[in-house]
Amino acid sequence: MAALNPYLNFDGKTEEAFNFYKSVFGGEFDTFQRIKEIPGGDQYPPNEQNRVMHVSLPIGKSGTLMGSDTMPSMGHTLNQGNNVHLAISPDSEEEAKRLFDGLSAGGKVVMPLEKTFWGALFGMFSDKYGVLWMVNYTYQK
Structure with missing residues (x-):
């Protein structure tokens, strides 16, 4: 059976949001990686290097909440909606x-x-x- 793991995107607020979610759910991050930590991360604009590339937070027995920041230099635009x-x-x-x-x-x-x-x-x-x-x-x- 496949697991359903929601993935959230933020415009530079991923770290803040996931620290908030962690404060409510508890636990520890499985992964927390910044742009500057990935191969070639130093090639991104300095104001984007601290953005979150990927974060995952285990929730309950089998769920994982994941997320990342958008990258404006790559043309990413965050569109918040009511579809999720x-x-x-x-x-x-x-x-x-x-x-x-x-x-x-x-x-x-x-x-x-x-x-x-x-x-x-x-x-x-x-x-x-x-x-x-x-x-x-x-x-x-």
Whole structure:
């Protein structure tokens, strides 16, 4: 079975965003690599050499959140949109509340974390970096 690993792009904010996500989820980065650390990285403009080439943060038992910065010198442009949500299925109501409160801090709650008709505790928000999230804890029957 293939794993689903969301990949996020930022315009120079990857390190800040991933340190925030790490503060909420816990754990340590599997990978954290800057442009200046890759082969040929010294050929990029000095203002881009500290940008993040790749970062990965394990989440839970089998997930990984990954990301990188855009590279303006290569013509990259960040376009934030509403076409991606990151859905989290916590193992407990307490974890659902902790993740919702932590990740939504400084962001915009679209739907508060509430019990739903489908037997779950569910909420939606965009975090302070514009990333859209859903938290869904399904109650045991």
